[in-house]
Amino acid sequence: MKILVINGSFRRDGNTQRILELFKEEYLFSAKQQHFNVEFETIFLAHENIAFCRGCRVCFDKGEEKCPLKDEVLSVRSKIDNSDAVVLASPVYVEDVNGFMKNWIDRMAFNNHRPAFCGKPAVVIATSGAYSSDHTLKTMIRAFIGWGGVVVAKDKFITGALTAKEDLKKRYAVKIKYLAEKLHKNLTDRKGGYPSLYSLVAFRVQQKYWQKTKNINSFDYTYWRDKGWLKNSCNYYTAHGAGFIKTKAAGFFGRIISQFFG
Ligand SMILES: Cc1cc2nc3c(=O)[nH]c(=O)nc-3n(C[C@H](O)[C@H](O)[C@H](O)COP(=O)(O)O)c2cc1C
Known part of the structure; x- marks a missing residue:
């Protein structure tokens, strides 16, 4: 098994x-x-060659391979493809992820249109000086779920300006053990993960969007169709272990929410 941090x-x-x-x-x-x-x-996004997204939308319309920025985005993406699990971590900068993490998430937006990390488990971690890190976790969680992944555990760590590793260990051993155990359980019990209600609803909302679209020659539509995700019987990107009631409820909420889109 391989874990990419x-x-x-x-x-x-x-x-x-x-x-x-x-x-x-x-x-x-x-x-x-x-x-x-x-x-x-481990990958340090700040030390990879990852340029700022220019918003040209070429990745959406023609595919990520056609992005005019020739840098490391696709090589990081293939490292995720080749890993069994991911740990995403960012320091809190003004109540959100820092700029390196946000820019990378923006550059990966093609994956929100054409999710590729289907059922892949992730642990999400934020460190902060003083307090506010819920929004930071949420930014990374929403991104990873949008890419088709399953967030199996998350936590935030208040670490000040710089805290010695031994002190962090004393303070946070229990939390860290919990995160490791959650990921390990997921990796050893491979039913395709247990997507949250939010993840299942998000799938259904996108499914309904693409079922209704008139733009059936688009890159995104073709991707969804070829994956078999447009069939009503399909309730998530992959086989999964979420329960019957949760899955049915997601179908119901997905139908309602999708009335407001497209
Ligand atoms: C530019 C900047 C902005 C920050 N903003 C916040 C903040 O809004 N809330 C907070 O609790 N800590 C904030 N911090 C503190 C960092 O989140 C904290 O020290 C973090 O653990 C640093 O991680 P690192 O050592 O891996 O870079 C900020 C630090 C910097 C440098």
């Missing part, structure tokens, strides 16, 4: 990286005890 922080030994290292150490420790083979790779 995507850190938005510029600081290679900052709070976010220290929390991520503690997560990795905890995960590797318990994986070893269970003879579970797992490897980690």
Whole structure:
């Protein structure tokens, strides 16, 4: 199994990286005890060549391969494709993700139109100086769900300006263990994940949108059609373990919400 860690922080030994290292150490420790083979790779978005999105919409209309910005976005995307799980982490900057994380999310927007990480599990982490990080988590969670993924656990860590790793460990060992256990459970119990009600509704809303569209020659429509996602019997991107009632409720809410779109 391979876990890809995507850190938005510029600081290679900052709070976010220290929390991520503690997560990795905890995960590797318990994986070893269970003879579970797992490897980690870390990407610092701030140190990848990722230009700002110019809003040309070429990725939406003609495909991401045609993006005029020839940089690392597609190579990061294929690293996610080739991983079994993702950890997304950002420091809080003025109550949201920092600019490196936000720009990368913007550059990945083609994936909101044509979700490609279907059923892939993620853990989402935010570190902050003092308090506000709910919005930061939400930005990353909404992005990853929009890309077809399943967020299995999330948490925020108040870390001040820079806190020693040992202090972070003392303060947050329980939270970190919980995150590692949640991801491990998902990776070992592969029913395709347990998408939230929000994720299932989001799928249905998009499905209804594409079922109603007149633009049937578009890149996005073709993608949805070829995946088989336009059939009413299809209730999510992949097979999943969410319960019958939740799945039915998502279909119901999806139909209602989709009345307001398109
Ligand atoms: C430009 C900037 C803006 C920040 N904004 C906030 C904020 O709104 N709320 C907060 O609690 N902490 C804020 N912080 C503190 C960082 O979120 C915190 O120190 C974080 O753990 C830094 O992570 P890093 O060491 O991985 O870069 C800010 C820090 C910087 C540099």
